[in-house]
Amino acid sequence: MTRKLFAGQRVRALRTARGLSQTRMASDLGISISYLNLIERDQRPLSAAFLLKLAGAYDLDLRALADGETSEAAEALVKIFTDPRLIGIDVPRAELRDLAARQPSIAQALIRLAETAPAQDAPPESPLTQVLALLEGCGNHFPEIDSAAEVLADELRLSGGDLGAAVVDRLRARHSLAVRVMPMDVLSTSLRRLDLHARQLQLSESLDAASRSFAAAVQLALIELKPQIEAAAGALPTPLARRAGVQALAKYAAAAILMPYGRFLAACEATGYDVELLQARFGRGLEQIAHRLTTLGRPGARGVPFFLVRIDRAGTISKRFAPFSPSPLPRPGQSGCALWNLHGAFAAPGQMQRQLVELEDGHRFLTLARTVRTTAGPWGSQPPIFAIGIGAEARHAASLAWSAGLDLSGPAVPIGPGCVACHRADCRQRGLPPASAHLAFDEHIRGLTPFRFTKD
Template structure:
């Protein structure tokens, strides 16, 4: 029986855009890919145009031929893209345009190119209430990270090779990075008094041949800053290649900064060793901190990058907020409960409650409206400028809360799921009030942006807002 004749899987999977992206990313013509997979060119063309679903046989052949993780395709059935479209239509500027959520999700499945274009346009055209984080260079960098699933294979492997070289000079990677800068690049690393660098944490002084670091940085942050500088020098070509898709000069520089930080994390927490430690400890984030000598935020960042083909880790998301709920960092390579940028997160998520218990890890099982469940951890972290209260007397000491998590179906691999019934009661949360349609939420502060409101002076429900979606 040919693959064309194979029965489609029980839940029809249309993933033409992902198959096409896989083909173009590998520089394959339709003729070559069809030959690799043992199908006709016309059949492959129909799949890429979403006129045929992916059969189980085709999926297995695709995964075996190109060493893919089936989850990358099975999870790519348009649900995540559909959720992004739903978020777009909560924009206050679109009030009065009633598009059922089912229609938006159908569009994501049938016309992923159009759906992706709408998502990209929305990311570059923020509502008046948003703050600019959804436009300009920041949005372009975020788009680059999302496009690559926050994993840059060539850069990560080059960083791992560099880490192997550094380990030859000793087990302390922080010290090895500093020595490499001195011996190979004639750059000394000097810790400067805070009064000398009152408004900077890191500065490269080429005249003095020094990388100058503020004394307000702790040891882990100093090592990370030195690794950033080493990556900018020795992994310059790989960083430039990873950022090549960005044309705007300012956005390109922002991408280089972000990718240098990515590379620094990959040097100090090399992929193979880090993934092995994650699996051996059950992703015990505090134990990973001790083992690699890194801060919680650095560990959390690295957890979101474990997407190497053939050696994938548990898919994590990361978010960082301040006390006002402003999101300053967000990484979500896969499904997540993170809201659209600029919209704020759900107050029922214990990410916000972390500020009431500084330094204590908080665990929570949450459930979205669509039934997706996530196991999350949250804890406060100090700003990198004053990580342990270092700094002049009376200076501002901002702090943030870090949230990380994964889908509940992956949570059995995590040590922090111990004793928790992953199928039991979960806290119902939403992507912020303007995008949430839970009518019975007593925490609701705003009605859904696209809902039909109803007012009745004779009735007072759980919230002041009565609404329907029809």
């Protein structure tokens, strides 16, 4: 049975944010004022017809009214109620989900109180954490950077079809910067170095062709798109975080130059988001294509929403983009799920692996995973190797070429965002109990795992 969607608070927030009266919104949507009033008071669910009218009238992304924000708020409330100071006050997760859905303002007030409460001996938030919060808060989409990069890419195409070569030519002709590939024994500790005295952008010979042109595009972005990059990074709270933000957004801008939004989205839709075809068409590496897939959030021209994660053999996350919620990605600093084939990609280097997975709440995702090597090295050395995982909700599978032959209604691999955030009691792979669980111990029973716990 399909669960009814009650989102009166969010409809009211949308109306007030646009300065509309109930009379005006009802007129815009072609419904009665009394019906709109019932919706805002959660006495009527949001019907499909109402949602379509809402999206058409206000160019609204319907995901803003779906479960993403509610699920994220519910998880934040669960974390709050695991505080040791609240031991003995057992609030079921179902009640917290209901609070997040029906009273989002109260939920957000509780979350803000918890976030702003003085923490004892809490380490300061790192600049990288602050940058990640900015990226996720903006849905990993920065329209001013994308628009400026698209204009720049159109100018570059006038000099030829190869954007990578055009970037190098523009650095030389307009900015008097020559791009030079340096031997590893000369550039032994860097992959990219700007030498302003020699007017050179020096790149390590260990970089492949796609990485070299990307590094050149980063430098061009830092020169010609600096105002847009600094404006976006200006939202970060500390000088060090803003410097880290400029570095991260320069890479975003470089991808937007080499894979301009309109052309890239059109290619995605034409190929069914076939990542290997997109690599060939744009001359990019898998990681660059995967990263670009997470940025397609332009209003009126959105792509399929993807998440991205990069891990090493130990499961350490070095890159994470989750522009929507829920997702199977663990939070930074936590370990992921061993049942997700992302962690098995190292056993078959270079082979693309797909998997249909399902979270505890029933959300399904179609995922791809493959290893990548970041740089070459001298003979006999072991270059760094990582695994890249991307995925989208299974409801988007019809748009994905790599869903062919899969029974999307059949069994899916049950996974979670890591043991500490997963409540599957029957998972034999479990290594830790959930952080919010009520543990029970009985010397007479040994279950499938050493941990016995209740969800609520």
